[in-house]
Amino acid sequence: MVLEYRKRSGIAMNEVIIQAQDLVKIYKSKKGIFSSRKEEVKALDHVSFEIKKGQIVGLIGESGCGKTTVGKALLNLLPVDGGKVIFQGKCIYDIDNHKMCSYKEMEQLRRHMQIIFQNPASCLNPKKNVEQLVSEGVKKHKICSKSEVREYCLNILKQCGLEEKCLLNYPSELSGGQKQRVGIARALALNPEFIVCDEITASLDVSVQAQILNLLLDIKEERGMTYLFISHNLDIVKGMCDEVIIMYKGCIVEKAKSEELFEQPKHPYTELLLKSLPAAYPDQKKTGYETKQIIMNAEGQGCLFASRCKYAKKECRERVPQMKEIGKEHWVACHQAVQMTN
Known part of the structure; x- marks a missing residue:
């Protein structure tokens, strides 16, 4: 069954409603059952972006890349190890400078920023x-x-x-x-201005998905709502979102306007996603992706995607790529972005 829903409409304002700067989240876990040593996993590695009022921004990536962690970090639903979040000009927290809004202030902000979870049954009190x-x-x-x-x-x-x-x-x-x-x-x-939608259609039938998506679009038009739309369904993100952010292993690797990103991806991982991840059509055939094995050095320097990248070169395993603007509002963290373009 083909998913049918209205496409987005309306123009986003220029006012920034929420901004994340250098968010870092580290999870610690034991290496083994009998081991006392703990290993650190960076769920978020200096994640930075902003969302303008009235926008629908999509957040895409594989399971475990940090998408849900980003959504919760924006709403201060989990502690982070570094970074800053600003909502409507108010600093919610600034870990590096030891600043945190009070409990009372956070309670007031809660009504203006909400989250809709993937599994509603888990957050609805059965009693x-x-x-x-x-x-x-x-x-x-x-x-x-x-x-x-x-x-x-x-x-x-x-x-x-x-x-x-x-x-x-x-x-x-x-x-x-x-x-x-x-x-x-x-x-x-609670009449919020900003809502995080965390994989809210993932467990629903296709027909119900369309109803939920149309409902979100209706709400956006009626209330001027702003969404962070977390999903792995590329077809939905392409139709719903004004801008798209691509995450890989806790890092943002590309962000751009929706149409441009889907038509001209500049990061090899984005290219891989567009070729291999299933969209709204379960019978869609996957396209193969030829990769070249690159061994990361002991210090873990270099591009995290180098071992899966067919464009990877020596510099990719030696230097961490920084986000750079290669087109109007099109940012990418890749040493070989120019090569891909050519």
Whole structure:
């Protein structure tokens, strides 16, 4: 079945709504069951980008590349080891300079920046019905008077395509699509300006995916919403997003306008993704990708993608590529970007 949904519309503003600067996140794990030694894994390696008001920015990469970690770090849902996040001109945290907004300030910011998770069932309390789930944040942040809460929540649910009878249903009584709509309703109930959508269509049927995507586009047009859209579905990202960010092993390797990135990828990893990852069509045939083995030195210097890159040269394993602008608003971290262009 082909996924059919409306394409994005509207023009993004020039105002930056959220900005990440040099985000670093390190996870530590034991090397073995009986070992006391721990190894460090950089989930985020100096990740920097900004999102303008009204934009839908896609974040693409393989599983484990750090996409979800980025989304949570933006909303201060997990501690990071370095970097800074600024939301609407307010510094949420600046780890390197030991700055952090207070708990009270963060609570106020929470209503303006929300996240919708991939698996709504995991974040919906099974002991609460839909009305209780949606009204929880409304009451906490005093979005409306107590007498208006039920009517307010009902209007939000209707906007998300749910009927009044769903108010008394519990998560176990809802379908996957309905649970995701409740997750969206919970986020919208706080009237936020920015939402992180973390693989929100990954576990849904194709027809339900289209309904959810159209709902997000409707909300964007009605409220001027800004999204960070995390996904591995290239077809959806191409149709939904204004700009696209490509991540590999905790690093941003390319970012550009959606149309340009899909038509003229400048990083070998982006090229690989466009050729090999399945889109919305499960029967789409994969294209082979010839690679050349490059051995990384002991210090781990050089490009992280060098061992899989058919363009790799000596400098690729000796020097870490830095992000550089090779076209208008088209950035890439690759020594061989010019060679690829030619």
